[in-house]
Structures are given as C-alpha cells and as structure tokens.
Amino acid sequence: MKTPRPALAATALLATTVLAACGSSAGGAGASADGGGKAEVVLRLPDPGNTGFLALGKKDGSLDRALATVHAKVAWTGSAGPFAPAAQALSADQLDVALGSITSAVAALAQKPGFKLFAQTAPDAVGEGILVKNDSPVKTVQDLVGRKVAVSQGGTSEYLLLKALEKNGVPADKVERVYLRADQTSGVFNSGQVDAWATWNTFSTPSIANSGAHFLVNGKEVGSDNYAVWAVRNGFAEKHPEVVKAFYGYLHEGGLKEKADPAAYLNVFTDSGPTAVTPAEKEIAIAVTRQGATADVISEADTARFGTVARFFADQKVTKQLVDVKPYLIDITTLADSAK
Structure with missing residues (x-):
C-alpha cells in the first residue's frame, strides 16, 4: 500500500x-x-x-x-x-x-x-524502510537471516524487504516473512513477536516517535523505486x-x-x-x-x-x-x- x-x-x-x-x-x-x-x-x-x-x-x-x-x-x-x-x-x-x-x-x-x-x-527516500527496535540485536540486513519480518503481502512492505535482501546478498528464503495487515502490525512488532517490520511513513513515524524504533535501512538505502x-x-x-x-x-x-x-x-x-x-x-x-x-x-x-x-x-x-x-x-x- x-x-x-x-x-x-x-x-x-x-x-x-x-x-x-x-x-x-x-x-x-x-x-x-x-x-x-x-x-x-x-x-x-x-x-x-x-x-x-x-x-x-x-x-x-x-x-x-x-x-x-x-x-x-x-x-x-x-x-x-x-x-x-x-x-x-x-x-x-x-x-x-x-x-x-x-x-x-x-x-x-x-x-x-x-x-x-x-x-x-x-x-519516499526517508519515510519508509525496515524498522527494528532500538535495543534489537539486528544491526545489519545480514542479521535478519533466520529471523521474522512483518510485511504486508504484495506491496510496499514486501518490496522493501526483498529489495534490502537482494542488495545485501541475502537469499529471500533465509528470512521468514510474516504476512500481516499494516494496521494490525504495530502490536506484534512492539511485543517482539517479529524481529523487524517493513513499512511506510504512516506507520514508521509513530513507531519511531513513540515505540523506540529506528530504520535498519530506509528507501534510499535499498534503492527503492x-x-x-x-x-x-x-x-x-x-x-x-x-x-x-x-x-x-x-x-x-x-x-x-x-x-x-x-x-x-x-x-x-x-x-x-x-x-x-x-x-x-x-x-x-x-x-x-x-x-x-x-x-x-x-x-x-x-x-x-x-x-x-x-x-x-x-x-x-x-x-x-x-x-x-x-x-x-x-x-x-x-x-x-x-x-x-
């Protein structure tokens, strides 16, 4: 979306x-x-x-x-x-x-x-990307291997994750995609049920401001179109x-x-x-x-x-x-x- x-x-x-x-x-x-x-x-x-x-x-x-x-x-x-x-x-x-x-x-x-x-x-170069919590052990895209990332299927969210993985040489099947509706993902992310969340500025802005999250990579860094x-x-x-x-x-x-x-x-x-x-x-x-x-x-x-x-x-x-x-x-x- x-x-x-x-x-x-x-x-x-x-x-x-x-x-x-x-x-x-x-x-x-x-x-x-x-x-x-x-x-x-x-x-x-x-x-x-x-x-x-x-x-x-x-x-x-x-x-x-x-x-x-x-x-x-x-x-x-x-x-x-x-x-x-x-x-x-x-x-x-x-x-x-x-x-x-x-x-x-x-x-x-x-x-x-x-x-x-x-x-x-x-x-949007700066408002969308892959979010992780500030205290997350995930520091690089490579660190997503074996972890769960929340995405919305077939749109911005899944695209951003796949672009990040491709750019960093990580096979897509090495990262588990957890398909969720964007407006239902915040609680799952905040509770630690997923390790990262690929999303856009509607959801990234409140998450960064209120929930102690930051971008692991943003749209510019993954080469987003x-x-x-x-x-x-x-x-x-x-x-x-x-x-x-x-x-x-x-x-x-x-x-x-x-x-x-x-x-x-x-x-x-x-x-x-x-x-x-x-x-x-x-x-x-x-x-x-x-x-x-x-x-x-x-x-x-x-x-x-x-x-x-x-x-x-x-x-x-x-x-x-x-x-x-x-x-x-x-x-x-x-x-x-x-x-x-």
Missing part, C-alpha cells in the same frame, strides 16, 4: 474499510443539477483523514472550488486504506480515484484491473477527462504547498484522539514531508522505473508473471479537455 506524495496525507493509509464505505455511498454518486443547466459530476474519493492538503481541502472547501471550474465536486467515501481493496472498489465502480504505491498497483494490475494510473510522486501513484477508474477517465485533469492540478499544487510548510497541514480537524499527530511525531512527520515530492506527470523515465518494479516482482515470484504497466498509464498532459 504506498502514499504521496502528496506528502504525509498521501500515505496516510490508516484504515481498511474502503470497500464497505464505498459500497454504502455509491448510490449517492450520480449527477445532479448545478443550477446552470449542466450536470454536476461527482468524484468519489477516499476520505483524507486528519492530515495533509486533501484534508485541508475538505475542510476549507478549496478542492470543491477547484473542481467547480469543471462542473464537479467530491464525495468522500470512507477512509483511505491499502490499495488492494481500493483497486477492487475502482474496478467495481464504487470509487473513482485512489492513491497507492506502484508496488501495490503492479500486484493489482496482475489481476483484471478496471483502472489506470495518471500521476506519480517520487519514491516505490513511487506513490494515483489511479482513476477507466469509465470515469473516459467520460470526465477534464475532471481528472483538474484534480491532478490540485494534487500537484497542494503537494508543493504542503512540502513548503508541512506543519500547517498537520491535525487539520483535531489535535487529539487516534487520528492526531502527537507532539513526539510532529518533528519526524515534518522532516519526511519536506524531503518528499509532489504529484507529477508520469514521464518516460518514471515508466521505465515502473517496469523495473514489475520485473523485480516477477523475478521474486510476488506476481505469477511479468506485468506490463505501460498499457495502464495515462498521459495527463494530453488527456482530452472535454468528455467523450
């Missing part, structure tokens, strides 16, 4: 309820009159939570204002979670856009996808390309603003409770965002790196065959300015 990025919000993947939530709200996603005689398009988007520029866009109405220029508005449908269920929701016409990682997207594209990718954010990517439902892109372009523009500009002033985008709705970034987490969250990137077009160079990820997953038997990502990419710069 990676991210975005649109900074911290882009990877604020805190829940796994997207399918049920989307299903319950899909009936409200039809067109309605906008008072000007033109149908208003509804863009169904996972709720952004409490942090990031999309959260602020929900609170201050700026996203709806940006989309109003193309006669559209947002319907927030549940919470952002791992990309696998979001990909299913896209294919089932229960969601229109969603954020994930290229690693999780490759795994989803190996199925029968109903979506394409229209934007990317450069890999794990982009964050935005996906759009095929039918929506075909019917409403102007809305996709307007949304992309908001993502790009919003990410730049958040990167310039990360503190202004923390705890948008509340500074207490389970969704709040704690004082101990703020410094880490701000540093990660400042070193991150914003959503951008998918270039030829990006496409080549997507292909590298797909080849790596095929070589590592994460996917049964090599996934050709190219047919599932949209050039946002040439996307039609009017609906078909």
